[in-house]
Amino acid sequence: MQRIINFILRYRNAFLYGFLALIALVMTVRSHSYHQSRFFNSSRWLAGNVYGTGADISSYFGLREENRRLVEENEELRRLLFNAPDDSIQPLDSTLSVYQVLSAKLIKNSYSSPRNYLTINKGKNDGVKQDMGVITTKGILGIVENVSNNFATVQSILNTKSNINAKIKGTNYFGSFIWDAKDYTTAQLIDIPRLVPVVVGDTIVTGGMSSIFPENIPVGVIKKYDLNASQSFYNIEVELFNDMANIKNVYLIENKDKPEIQALESSTLNE
Amino acid sequence: MNSTVFINILRFVLLALTQVLVFNNLNFMGFINPMVYVIFFYWYPIKGNRALFMFTAFLLGLFIDIYSDTLALNALASITVAYARPALMRLCFGINYEFQNFNFKHTTTVQRITFLAFIVLLHHLIFFFFEILSLSHFLLILKKVFATGIVTLILCVLFSSLFSPKSE
The missing domain is CATH 2.40.10.350 (Rod shape-determining protein MreC, domain 2)
Structure with missing residues (x-):
């Protein structure tokens, strides 16, 4: 018994290394095969706040470019509006439309790792939900993965898990x-x-x-x-179409029919 | 002793924040994000408690992981570097390292840069291998290790000569 204890004491650093490495490996492998971890991700408030402050500062440098992009989009939308046939302009009732759109700002971008996640500055309090689609004015960007009260992480299309x-x-x-x-x-x-x-x-x-x-x-x-x-x-x-290295304003799309579609599909599979 | 603890806590926080807010957004040539925080393992006191060192490394890695959404990759690479550091030091500084009054001041610049290079190489190999975790991307892993490693090494050498610790 004494010798076993001596043995363990002698190699305690190796045991500690093994133990910590095991924790890290389990976390890594889990994040490869399942959804991103619910607790350790950058939408948690601490990480979100630090990135929010950083993005506030750096966004001033891109204002000109960002404005130009938004003006271009406005022109495009106005062109569509003015050229639309008269009968298509009906009183808008937002409860009737299938897709709901929210806008948000990217506060953390990433495109150099094999599994890229982005962080945006809207969360549960603004109506963001898991699995909403994320697009920019140019094209698709990703899917919302985790939501905290004020922030959300987005699984980028530049992610080997994305499909x-x-x-x-x-x-x-x-x-x-x-x-x-x-x-x-x-x-x-x-x-x-x-x-x-x-x-x-x-x-x-x-x-x-x-x-x-x-x-x-x-x-x-x-x-x-x-x-x-x-x-x-x-x-x-x-x-x-998107320049993934240079993205600021994004739109979130919610499909209001989605719960119904999913319920139907899951009941079909269960039978 | 107290000032050493204080300096290391300060380093921990400052290195983690610089890494997350500055170096993770560098994207030099599209993919190079140097991991400058590994210099923490070079600066950490030599005669410290190894278990505490590994815990600190784990925390530092995990902190950066949470911010960059790369779960536990930095932590894994960091604890490996922390665990292997005595062996690396023996490799680079020879038997001198065993003496009680060993100090970086008694070593040559080449020895110190070699030591840093080993730390960076080990850290990056583990990080990029587990990041992709597939041998079909072997060339991509090598490309990332060497390109990022060289930039990290250059920055670390600059950092270590800019903020050289006076008494450790």
Whole structure:
């Protein structure tokens, strides 16, 4: 017994290292396979507040660029409004529309790691919920993953766990939109069947198959493509519309029909 | 002793904040975010309690993980560096390190830079390997380790000559 205790005392540092490494490994592997940890993420108030202060300071340097982008979007929306046929302008009743839109500001951006998470400055108190879609004026950005009272983290499309339904614009051939962690300006569209005519320069948009994003939100353009190992599906390289390194204002989309869709789907699976 | 504790707490907080607010947003050439906080393991007192050192390393790593949403990767790399530090020191400074009055002042610049380089290399290898955790991305891991490692090393050498501790 004495010798066992002596042995443990002698190698106590190695045991301590083993113990701490085990904790760290379990946390790492869990965050690879499951959702991001509920407790240790940057939407928690402490992390959110520090990033909020940092973003307040740095946002002054990008104001000119950001204003120009918002003005461009306003012009586009006004053009749509003025050219709309008269009968489409009906009294707006927000309870009737399926998609609800919120705006938010990005306070932490990240695009260089294989699993990128962004933090935004709106949370539960502003009506943000898990699994809302996040877009910018140019295209899709990600999906809300964790929500605290005043902040939320977003799983970026630049995340190896991300998998979004997308299709080639104007057709109904859809595939999975994923990222291979290599380059932050391009992502991949896979599972497009071989018989589909694919052309470099075609636009990729979100498909209507998920209850997170509305249909036809721009994603990117086809940069190049080739057949996968089994020669029956295309692997398409998509150049993203969003400059992922330079993002400030984002929009959150909530699908009001989502609980109903999910309830229906889960009851179908249970039968 | 008390001033040493105070200085290390101050370093802990300042290094963690600089890492999170400045160096994590650098994205030099699109992917290089130097992890300058590893200089904490170079500056930490040599004759300290090893268990306490490992706990501190774990906390520092976890703190940075929470802010960068990379759960426990920095913590894992940090405790490994903390655990391996005595071995690395013996490797770089030879038997001198065993003496009671060992001090960085008695070592050459080349020895100190080698020591720092080993710390950075070990930390980055573990960090980037577990970040991707797949051997099919082997070249990507190597590219990240070396590109980021070199920038981290340069910054750490600059930091260590700018804020050199007077008596440790």
